[in-house]
Structures are given as C-alpha cells and as structure tokens.
Amino acid sequence: MVYLHGGSLVGGGALSLQAADGGVGSLASAGRVVSVSVAYRLGVLGFLASPALESARGTSGNYGLLDVIASLEWVKANARSFGGDPERITVYGQSSGGSLVFALLASPLARGLFRRAISMSGSPRLNSTLEEAYGYWHREPVLATRCAALIDGPELRDCLYSLDASELVAAQPDDWDAATFSYSLFDEDYRYAPLLLVDGRVLPRDYREADYDADVATIVGVTRQEADFSPGDDARTWTAADMAAFLANETAHLGPDFVDGLLDAYDVRGRAALDAQRLYSEILADASVFCPTLVLARAMPDPVVYSTSARPGRPYAPLAPLQIVRGYEPRYAFHAVDMFMLFNFTNGYAMTDGDRAYSRSLVSAFAGFARDGALPRGWRRFSGDGSYGVVDWRDGTTATTATNLKKRQCKFWLRHDAYRRYAWVN
Numbered sequence: 001m002v003y004l005h006g007g008s009l010v011g012g013g014a015l016s017l018q019a020a021d022g023g024v025g026s027l028a029s030a031g032r033v034v035s036v037s038v039a040y041r042l043g044v045l046g047f048l049a050s051p052a053l054e055s056a057r058g059t060s061g062n063y064g065l066l067d068v069i070a071s072l073e074w075v076k077a078n079a080r081s082f083g084g085d086p087e088r089i090t091v092y093g094q095s096s097g098g099s100l101v102f103a104l105l106a107s108p109l110a111r112g113l114f115r116r117a118i119s120m121s122g123s124p125r126l127n128s129t130l131e132e133a134y135g136y137w138h139r140e141p142v143l144a145t146r147c148a149a150l151i152d153g154p155e156l157r158d159c160l161y162s163l164d165a166s167e168l169v170a171a172q173p174d175d176w177d178a179a180t181f182s183y184s185l186f187d188e189d190y191r192y193a194p195l196l197l198v199d200g201r202v203l204p205r206d207y208r209e210a211d212y213d214a215d216v217a218t219i220v221g222v223t224r225q226e227a228d229f230s231p232g233d234d235a236r237t238w239t240a241a242d243m244a245a246f247l248a249n250e251t252a253h254l255g256p257d258f259v260d261g262l263l264d265a266y267d268v269r270g271r272a273a274l275d276a277q278r279l280y281s282e283i284l285a286d287a288s289v290f291c292p293t294l295v296l297a298r299a300m301p302d303p304v305v306y307s308t309s310a311r312p313g314r315p316y317a318p319l320a321p322l323q324i325v326r327g328y329e330p331r332y333a334f335h336a337v338d339m340f341m342l343f344n345f346t347n348g349y350a351m352t353d354g355d356r357a358y359s360r361s362l363v364s365a366f367a368g369f370a371r372d373g374a375l376p377r378g379w380r381r382f383s384g385d386g387s388y389g390v391v392d393w394r395d396g397t398t399a400t401t402a403t404n405l406k407k408r409q410c411k412f413w414l415r416h417d418a419y420r421r422y423a424w425v426n
Helices: 017-022 024-030 043-047 063-082 096-106 130-137 156-162 165-170 240-254 256-265 276-299 337-342 353-372 407-415
Strands: 002-004 036-038 090-094 116-120 217-223 304-308 389-393 399-403
Touching (some): 002 063, 017 024, 043 165, 090 353, 096 116, 116 353, 217 337, 217 353, 240 276
Parallel strands (some): 002 090, 116 217, 304 389
Antiparallel strands (some): 389 399
16 A cells, blocks of 8 residues: 655655654554555655756656656565565555545556555646646746746756755745635635646646546545634634624625525524534535535546545644644544544544544555455445435444435535636645
8 A cells, every 4th residue: 555645745745744654654554554655756846847847748747746656666566575466556645645646547657557546635626737837837936046037048947957956945936835724715816826737648638537547446535524624714603693694705706696505505594503613614625625526536437435524532633733723623524534543643642432443444444445445334436427425434433325415515516616616736
C-alpha cells in the first residue's frame, strides 16, 4: 500500500503530520500489508508551468505527479524484495494525496503501475490547462523573482535555472495554497492557483473525460463535515435564525433564487433548533467536495463511494496551529479524521473506545480491499445510472450503502454549477 500525503500540493511530507508523523507504518502491522510513504516535489518546485520550461514534448509542470509515477515504478520493480506482490499494489492518499490518486487514475503514464486505488477527500476537479496557467497563475511566481524582466523573452529558461531553490520557493504566491473552509468560497472573486494541469501528456484530459483503466478497483471517500477541520467562523452558539441570516448574507450576491434554494435544501427556515456548527461545515463540504465527487464518480468505471459522518469521541485538534478560530477543536467528521483514525494517530489526543473501533474498521476495510479487492459486508458500488449508492459510514464501526444520499442537496448544488464553480482543485 503506497501512501501519498496531503498538504494542498504545497506542504507536508512522507513522514510529516500530513502523513500522521509516519503513522503509515502502523498499517503494516495492523493491516498485514507492506506500507510505503512517498515524498514528491511540492509548490513551485513541483508544479510550476512555464513556456520556458517546456520539454521536447511541449509540456511543463506536473513534476510532483511525475515523481509519484517514478516512485510507483520503483515500488513495482522492488516489491518482492520487501515481501510484497507487484501485482497487488494499492495507491492511496488523503486530501491533495487523494487528488494525486485521481491524477494517477487519469494519467496514461501511470497505467499498469497499481491494481487498486483509494482517494480520501481528494479534489474532484481538473479543468485548468497549460495555457490558463501560463496566462496568469504560474506567471505570478516568476514575476516575483529577479527573472521578472525576462518573462516573455528567450533568456527566461536560463534565468530560472540559475535561481537558487530557496529564491523560487520564496516567490510562491499565497494564492497557491487554497483556503476553502470558509464561506469566502462563494465570493465571485474567490480563486486560487490550479497546480495539477491538463497538459496533453501526463494529464491529457479533464477527469470527467479521462480514459480510465476498468481493471483498477477504486474507493473514493469524503468526510461529511470536511470544513470542521478549520472552520472560518465560530457558529457554536448560533440559533437557527442566526444560521439563516448568515447564509442569506454570505450568498445574497448570488441572487434570491440561490438564497431561497439553499435555505430550503437544508431546511434552515422555521426550525426551532439546529446544530449550526455542524451545518456550517456540511454545507461547505457538499458544495465543494461531496456533490462534485458524485459528478466525478459517474465518469469513473464503477467505483465505491463512501461518506463518513463518524466523529471523534471527543473534540480533537490534530492540527491546532492551523485553526482559523483560535482555540476551536474539531468535533465532527472533519477533513482528515479518517486518515488520522486509519493510522491510529493521537498527537496527544486520548482515543476513546469508539475511536479505536473506528480505527480497526478503517484498517480492516482498506487493508482487505488492498489484499484481494474485497469489500466489507453491506458495501456496494456507486452505479450512477438513475439512483446511486454511497457507503454511509455513520458510527465508525458499521457502514451500509445508502441510496441517493443527499440527493436533494446535490440537486441544488449541481443546478448552480457547483462542480465548475466550487469544487476543490489540487
């Protein structure tokens, strides 16, 4: 099992907090698998695209993805030396590591390198091209270096190669790192740089049009309240009326049809009480991850899709320095909760009996899938024709396939073009 760490493609590492501080090793014993964690180039060093850097094939960028492909080639060639089976390689990742799993599934260069794949909260959208990157997003870091004056000249290539790595990293703009856990997501001018790019070679097409290998079994997972990882607002004391007013104010610029539809889709109006903090995060997760992931799942060859609403046994802040609301401790099914539980990672948190049961359930499901492709009892594949099935992981120990989970909410988001406008990239 080959793990790809998260970090928005700009941070993290193979043994970093985004990989549970090396917790992938725990899976080797708990799941009886050979466990590998991969390092790859990040940020401008891993994804800067520029005409000056084009190879003989006419492409640039996606270097971090190429690192992962090279790693998988090495694993396949050497698996037997570590007691593994080169014909039973599973690639899995969380957050931007899950995005790289999607990219590997879509890349012809990775074909044949793995047999199974698991994406945990990966970004489901890939629709930016080299031309778009060259036009703005990937010009920004170049303009922040001493090569700026040469940006459209023939000397740019040599100048970029002359830069010290630290100079290039220092030039990386803030908008290369997404912040998608607040309602700024719905601002008309909200944008952040796409790093994985449709380049015609490594990634020839949009994910929805990719030529997938039908022989690669795939699990795609999301958490129900992704944004609880680091919510942009403290809604713990809000009433139902407060929540309705907040939603109306934050989305008023999108028009009354949008506001009314949003309030109706989540039954916000007229309720005596609601858990505003949970709903705050769930709305963001539906718009940017869950519903767009269903769009992608329909384009893939018969994946399994799961959504976990299992929460930690007590408030748990594994990445406390990243909290937007000072002192907030995530308490719902936040972004990465399944990764931390899979790797039995505590970081000072005292796991409850329920947490340990959740961890065992994840290990059993994922390791069993990796060994022989088996799915736990009650799981069935997505099948996006008409009705669809999503594995609903509610309490951390049992999961059953729900038909048309959140259909009403996703109908609202997709009517408002959520895949193109709000879905995560990177």
